[in-house]
Each structure stands twice: as structure tokens, then as C-alpha cells.
Amino acid sequence: MTARREHELHEEEVLRLLASAVRVIGSVVGNNVEVVLHDLRKPEYSILEIANAHVTGRKKGDAVIAGVRTDKAFISAMEESSEPISLILDYETSSRSGSPLRSSTAVYRGRKNKPFAALCVNVDHAEIKRAITLLEGLANIVPPQPTKSRRGDQTAEPEPDNIEVLMHEIISTATEQSESSNRNDTKKANLLAVQKMQERGIFIIKGGVEMAAKALGVTRYTIYNYLDELKNAPR
Known part of the structure; x- marks a missing residue:
């Protein structure tokens, strides 16, 4: 058996163990807590197991970019790392409908330190918002009215499930403010657009770099340079 095959079998075993953990954890947490396992080797249909899928409206087989907004x-x-597991704990995200979430993620790396799995927990804060609204009502406080969209809707539309359509939607949203006649302003806008795309997972999907480059009117190498610049920027 080759070393590569041994690594693949190890990754499969880890994914099976994590899938069991998702089912176990999902059976006892509240229904506002989503637990999801991604197979990052197959980003186009990465969701291997999911509990309380209604939190983000996803299902098994959905793409990695079909989830939270950022x-x-x-x-x-x-990012390159020699650590077998990277923990990103307690950070803010939001669902596709705009509901605020608190998230934590463990990224697992295998052969050549390449990520192959991600175990994510997303907690929906909608119940907290409803509780605040109730308290404001009891205190006779009138909350500010939500701003209507250009279509007159007060709630965001769900994102499409088709991977190509979803990628175009993400890129279109990220590049809305990227056009400028000033060279410095254009670069800043492009960097911001690339950062937004990165936060949505575009560059994990095959062809994402090329699509981003075409949308911004730059080369794929410029996109890589932007990503390096973002990586080395102070946080």
C-alpha cells in the first residue's frame, strides 16, 4: 500500500468518526445549534453530515460556499500550517437570511498539511433577538423599523443552490464597489472584494480564482498577490 493511499484511508476514518460525533452532539444540543461536517476534498458537495440543518438552510451534499455569509x-x-488541527473559536457570522450566528470551527489537515475536513458549530441568535423585542414591547419601547430592500422586501432572499449561480452571486456582491478611476482606490476596492470572496469560500472551489480575476479585470496571479497581501496584513 502506498503512503498516499494510507493517508486517504486515515482521512476517511477521521471523517467517519467526526460524522458520528455530529450525530451524537446534534441529538442533545438545542435546535438553534447547527453542527456540520465538511469534506474539504470535495468542496462542490462538501457537507457530509449535518444536525439542525434549518439554522442555515443547508443539507447533505451542499457546497461549502452555500452556508454562512462570512x-x-x-x-x-x-493558510499554510504545520498544525494537524486549527481551531477558530467563537466568531461572528450570519445565516443566508441575515440572522446573526456565533460560530466555531475546527479545520483538520492531512497529507502535505492540506485541509481535508472542517467541523463547524453555528448558533442562531434569533431567539435572543425575539426576547429583546418582547422586553422592548413590555417596556413600551418602539424598535427601529427594518430598512426595506430595493424590491420592497424586509427579509433577504435565500441564495440559490446551484453552485455556478451561487459563485456568480457571491462574486457579484463582493465586486459591487470595485469600480473606480483612481488606481489606488481600485486596488483597495479589489482587495476588499477578494477578502469578501475569501470569507465566503470562493477560492476553495475549483475555478474560483479564475472567476474572481475575470470579474475584477485582473490576472489570476494578481488574485494570488491580493491573497498574499491579505494574509500578511495585520489583523
Whole structure:
């Protein structure tokens, strides 16, 4: 048996163990807590196991980019590390409908320190918001009215499930403010757009770099330079 095959079998075993952990944890936590396991070797249909899927509206077989709006774990997954497990704990995210979440993620690395799995926990804060609304009502406090979208809706539309459509939607949203006649302003806008794409996991998906480069009117090597610049920027 080759060393590569041994690594693959090890990764499969880890994924099986983590999938069992998702089912066990999901059976006892509240229904506002989503537990999800990603197979990062197959980002186009990465969700291997999920509990309380209604929190983000996903299902088994969905793509890694079909989840929360921003996720610091995607940045960690792309960074080089010699650590077999990277922990990104208690950070803010939001669901596809805009509901605030608290998240924690463990990224597992295997052969050549390449990420192959991510175990994520997302906690929905909607119940807290409802409790605040109730308390405001009891105290006779009128909360501010939500701002309507251009279509007149007060709630965000769910994102499409098709991977190509979803990638285009993410890139389109990220590049809305990237156009400028000033060279410095253009670079800043491009960096911000690339950062938003990175937080949505675009660059984990095959072809994501090329799609981002085309949308911004730059080369794929420029995208890599932007990613390096973001990686080395102070946090």
C-alpha cells in the first residue's frame, strides 16, 4: 500500500468518526445549534453530515460556499500550517437570511498539511433577538423599523443552490464597489472584494480564482498577490 493511499484511508476514518460525533452532539444540543461536517476534498458537495440543518438552510451534499455569509474558517483553511488541527473559536457570522450566528470551527489537515475536513458549530441568535423585542414591547419601547430592500422586501432572499449561480452571486456582491478611476482606490476596492470572496469560500472551489480575476479585470496571479497581501496584513 502506498503512503498516499494510507493517508486517504486515515482521512476517511477521521471523517467517519467526526460524522458520528455530529450525530451524537446534534441529538442533545438545542435546535438553534447547527453542527456540520465538511469534506474539504470535495468542496462542490462538501457537507457530509449535518444536525439542525434549518439554522442555515443547508443539507447533505451542499457546497461549502452555500452556508454562512462570512466565515473566518475559510481563511484558516487556505493558510499554510504545520498544525494537524486549527481551531477558530467563537466568531461572528450570519445565516443566508441575515440572522446573526456565533460560530466555531475546527479545520483538520492531512497529507502535505492540506485541509481535508472542517467541523463547524453555528448558533442562531434569533431567539435572543425575539426576547429583546418582547422586553422592548413590555417596556413600551418602539424598535427601529427594518430598512426595506430595493424590491420592497424586509427579509433577504435565500441564495440559490446551484453552485455556478451561487459563485456568480457571491462574486457579484463582493465586486459591487470595485469600480473606480483612481488606481489606488481600485486596488483597495479589489482587495476588499477578494477578502469578501475569501470569507465566503470562493477560492476553495475549483475555478474560483479564475472567476474572481475575470470579474475584477485582473490576472489570476494578481488574485494570488491580493491573497498574499491579505494574509500578511495585520489583523
